[in-house]
Amino acid sequence: MKLKFTRLFLVALALFAAGCSKDEFSEADAIAAQKELLTLKYQHELDLETLKQKGANALQQLVNTAALQQLKLNDSLARTSAVAAAKQDYSVAVTDVVTNAPIADADVIVSSEGKLFSTKTSAQGIATFSSLYLFPTSTFLITKTGYAATQIMRKDITLGTAKLWNTAELSNEISGTLYIDTDLTNSTPEKVGGNVLVTASTSVPNGFNGSYSVQFPTFTTATGTYSLKLPAAPGGYSLQFAQIEADQKLYIYATEDTETSSVPFQLPYVASVKTYFNVNSFAANIPSIISPIYLKFPKDKSGRELYLPLNGNSNSAAYLSVITDGYQIERLNVSNYNYYNGFYYDLNQSTFDANTKLDVSTVDITGNLIKSQPLLGATTNSAGKIIITSSPEGGYGYVHLRRDAAGRIVTNAKGVISRATIYDSSQNLYVLNFSSNLNFATSLVTNLNYLLPNKGDKRIVNFYYGAGESRLKRVF
Structure with missing residues (x-):
């Protein structure tokens, strides 16, 4: 100095x-x-x-x-x-x-x-x-x-x-908490933590003509709170916030380093990607991943496993009934996967042994829906391609409840799933109806300008950094 x-x-x-x-x-x-x-x-x-x-x-x-x-x-x-x-x-x-x-x-x-x-x-x-x-x-x-x-x-x-x-009478105050979405896999924003710079600035007349800017800085505490002691100002205070760099947890299919064409041979997965945040910023792309449950087929002749999303729409539905500790699958209607959720699912890409029964399992990428694994199966034709068939219990499509050689449903094939949505109350039928993105972001925008014209004025304002302005790598 x-x-x-x-x-x-x-x-x-x-x-x-x-x-x-x-x-x-x-x-x-x-x-x-x-x-x-x-x-x-x-x-x-x-x-x-x-x-x-x-x-x-x-x-x-x-x-x-x-x-x-x-x-x-x-x-x-x-x-x-x-x-x-x-x-x-x-x-x-x-x-x-x-x-x-x-x-x-x-x-x-x-x-x-x-x-x-x-x-x-x-x-x-x-x-x-x-x-x-x-x-x-x-x-x-x-x-x-x-x-x-x-x-x-x-x-x-x-x-x-x-x-x-x-400027000696610091009788005014702006305080609050700063929030940030560093984890998109949950539904609540996180607190920013400590040592984030928060600055209030105002323009002050310095005579009949002209003015100068005065800034009052502070840093957040470990719990993300801030407090600015300020004098009453002739004009409004404008708040600025330092950029934050942090790893963001989210579901993705791929990054720019991998091939997005790996769908349907790649499950969505949780990744941590370095992200840059500014207050009220939402420019970073958030992948749309709707279904948390996928049907997993065994490896085909090229060594690839096939994954199909299971949801509540008419072409990818599992119909369930309520039981004591959850829901069990009664039949399936999995009939069309040419295009789903932004990706093409062409089942003809996979070739298996001809005229065989394939064991199909379910994968819960969130880890909190499947309590007991359903046992499912599919059938291939003479060319080794998965075919659409009907089941005795009324199912239709590529996948059904697994059966033994005598045609009976195998023991515990219906599994137990913890959550479902009512489909037909008269028949006690439910579906896995997933409509919300598994990546959740809070879209809150807060005003950055505040008037504190009178001595003793105080405001409590919580600011939201957003879901990110940009990332070190693009995600899909």
Whole structure:
């Protein structure tokens, strides 16, 4: 911090020395020098403001030092003959930026003819100066302990008051909890954890013209909470949040490193993919994976296992009845898998032994639906392709309850499944009706701008980072 301040002082000193080497010093020269100093001042302003609630006092120190050097530079080289003829009396009015009440005992400093002149404001908030030579752009610097410093040009003092902002009274607060979806396999968002930067910024008038931005930062706690102590502000506070990089858990069929054409020979699986999050961000693709239960066929002649999703629609239905500890399969209607959930399922891609019975099992990728494995079967034709058949219990399609050589359903073939949806109450029939994506994201958008105009204003605002802005790898 000391190094930055020293650099700013040296630049000001160099500009002062360069100006002294000229034969004449014009108002244009003064404005150019002032702009260069102000550029440096505002470059370091943000660094100083990140000193949390003490930032306003640091800004005051920086503005004071830079402005004093600039003011000396404006006037120290003015021609003596022109100065005497242009001297005037000046009055500067100073008010509170929030309440507009006059501010007494504020220090007001201006430079004339290479000298500093200072005075304090009266009870009416007025500072008066007698017989000074000033440029139209000569600047009055106004400071007071506990307030952010401000300034106003000579040409503007008749147009309005200079504004001081009380930054010592941190009576206002914005607090809450930050949430993030790092696990899409559940239905609730997670808390972001600790050390995430949260910043409230506001724009403050620094005189009749212009303004500057002040920032108040804080970090989240280990439980994802944050709290910003703030002064009442003339305008609204805008909140910003640091980007978060985290592994996100979700169901996928593949990443960009694998072939999505592996469907139907690949089950969806849970993966952790590095994801980048920003508040209110939902741009990252979320794969649509609807069915948690798949029919698993044995390896075909090429060594590949075939997986078909089992759902509640008419072409991929398992009809169940309710029993004491869950539901059991009574018959199946698995008849059409040319296209399902964004993928093509062509059963002709697989070739098995001709005219055989295939044992088919069920796979629950969530691990919480199948309590007891159903025993199922399929039949191939002379070409080794799975064929559609009917079953004695009324099923139709590629897959049925498994039977022994005598044609009877084998023991415990109906299995036990923990969850199903009513299909026909008169027949006590249920189906595995899955319609929601297994990847769940909360789509909450929160406003980032808040007014805290009155002392003591408080807001509790929970912010949601979203399901992700982008990922290190694309997922499908």
